[in-house]
Amino acid sequence: MRTEQPQVIYLKDYQAPEYLIDETHLTFELFEDHTLVHAQLVMRRNPERGAGLPPLVLDGQQLELQRAALDDQELQAGDYALDDSSLTVHPKSERFTLDTSVKIHPESNTALEGLYKSGKMFCTQCEAEGFRKITYYLDRPDVMSTFTTTVIAEQHRYPVLLSNGNPVGSGPAEDGRHWATWEDPFKKPAYLFALVAGDLWCVEDSFTRQSGRDVTLRIYVEPENIDKCDHAMVSLKKSMRWDEEVYGREYDLDIFMIVAVNDFNMGAMENKGLNIFNSSCVLARAETATDAAHQRVEGVVAHEYFHNWSGNRVTCRDWFQLSLKEGFTVFRDAEFSADMNSRTVKRIEDVAYLRTHQFAEDAGPMAHPVRPDSFIEISNFYTLTVYEKGAEVVGMVRTLLGAEGFRKGSDLYFERHDGQAVTTDDFIKAMEDANGVDLTQFKRWYSQAGTPRLEVSETYDGAAQTYSLTFRQSCPQTPDKLDKLPFVIPVALGLLDAEGNDLPLQLAGEAAADVATQRVLSVTEAEQTFTFQGIVAKPLPSLLRGFSAPVKLSFPYDRDQLMFLMQHDSDGFNRWEAGQQLAVQVLQELIGQHQRGEALKLDPRLITALGTVLGNESLDPAMVAEMLSLPGEAYLTEISQVADVDAIHAAREFARQQIAEQLFDALWARYQANRQVSRSTAYVAAAEHFARRSLQNIALSYLMLTGKSQVLEATLEQFEHADNMTERLTALAVLVNSPFEAERAKALEAFAEHFKDNPLVMDQWFSVQAASSLPGGLARVKALMQHPAFTLKNPNKVRALVGAFAGQNLVNFHAGDGSGYRFLADLVIELNALNPQIASRQLAPLTRWRKYDAARQALMKGELERILASGALSSDVYEVVSKSLA
């Protein structure tokens, strides 16, 4: 916990390290009530920092120093200085060796940072600054060293001993103990260090690299999960092949290992050669994991594997550069998933997520640029902005340079910076140099926070046959900076004629030859007009195709035009987008009616449009499912000036009810046809099967709104007889949100009884109930917290119950009496002492207080103030609370 005023760290203060570490030799002695860590660091003065030998200040927290020696000379009390975050010693020469031994307590580490225990196994999480809780070190990413690691532990409890790199020896030790030594020849920062010890089983496979050499692949899990590794292994091999083919990147060690652990703060971690995963991102089989979980496993396995190049071989100079590896790697994993599944559906999911959550972050008190200028606690900057907006920025570079130019740039980047710790500027420089372009203005995407608005207007001149689009960009104020300069906004677009065909796009002044029907305009000014010629009749523009930039675009479409685009746009993403905009217009109208106390009346055009989509058998069923999904309550909140939680909920539920009733026959037909296929086909985790089940399941959730007995019967049939978790969990969720109390209770009980020994499935069981918007939500969540399968010490459980309640159950969380806010604040105060990273993340919904009415604002602020006054806060929680109240 924090004792003094927390320090703000600034990018502008960056300085290269005074000393470097060439070799790191570690020995861990693991015991049940403590661990000893012996470190030998082969060090030298950093020549970049000039002559002289300043004091050497090593990072270290919660360490009990037992001894220290410089070049084999034991240090006495007066030779060094210790405080609660550092050890200072005084080198006598340019090159020297520092030995330390410390005692630590992984067995009581509930923060899950550094060395800790997850169940019976030891594991580590060092990113960003966890290594300093293991030993005294220069814990910063621009200090890169080779590592040799020896682990000594009781043979019987910990038969498997793992660390980074290649295994170089193992054998028995005294007192029933044994040892293993690992050597990692690639220089790496300490945040990529990993150690695992436990009673683990593994599945093994191998992969033959393009160059012909084999790599051993192993996935380590607790014995009961050995039957749930195949999907991750297949995903890993696909990822390795894809990175060779698409980026020319080969794997570099003889062995690649993944370990699944139950207690993990995030999704997974790319430690060199030894990725450690949240078990939710590894384990998957039909009976226990949904289609979404299968796709998440595939994506996260790819993400961590891709980090071997974008993150490990080329790493970050400092933590302000985090998006260098995260934005790029998210972009890479998204492209991989697009290639493995449906590209359009993947894009729709990612954009919906970005617009709901990253746009909200960008509009809130924690808004920051993709490359932040300052932070108090770096753990708070593993954000949607750094990851998802960062990926959009890389995507725009590719849109501007084209696929080939982008590949030239990435080749140069990897070649030029292999083995280095670099910056986002270095990344862009490689793209510039490989393509002979200037991206100076483009780099504002890294330095300016906030979501740009792009207002578009049109004029048509029939006599001249010209059509002009005028773009006006602006960016709202964010807490960090007031004035924003114009961005470079790539706008992919097409123009549709009255039949829905794409017109050739010839800008004024261009020759007629070779005119494409889709182009990318670069909007670089605050206001800019583009004029197309040879346009014989007024066209309909299709703007920002594929969501070519992370902006809020507005164009005055009317509803008939949106319906036309839904049917005719040649860009699949924009067909979906037109449907979303139509639904937003219709829902906002309903919200207004609700607020004025009028009877709700749904624009029948929404039903017509969805009916057309539903009746189109040639459309990808996954697209049909996406188009049938109305914009979520969180998105409707994000686009509101003042979000009226109850009106949003009432309007959206009313629309869903109307859709269910008026399109009942079509929904029922498509449900039955798809359920029939599911019944007669074995489960396959592949795009066309995901697609079929997604349409089947969204149809079922609409159908149940009618309360018809035939739907109840179908739901019970699916719940009882499905051979996979996707269908079973949807049926359960449908029952949980239905008025059929007896059936709901029975299903919940049967499900829990059947899956009580599978924690990941129980997480789903908690989530489905926590997200249910039926009245009494908070009481249900509080009761579930008493369930024997629940514990605050496991992040997955906290996310499943508390996260789902505060993030998805908006009517209950925002109850007018403030009970939801009080509950969350109490929880954050309790979690603050146990696990600061999780506490700080759960806080996010309270930071959005500016979106709500005055009464709710006061209640939310009151709870933030109560947290601030609650005593010794971690830097994680302190930063978020204090910035939210500022």
Ligand code: TRP
């Ligand atoms: N670098 C990891 C990833 O991309 C995520 C990560 C960062 C992390 N900090 C962490 C994981 C702390 C667990 C705990 O995907």
Ligand code: ZN
């Ligand atoms: Zn990552």
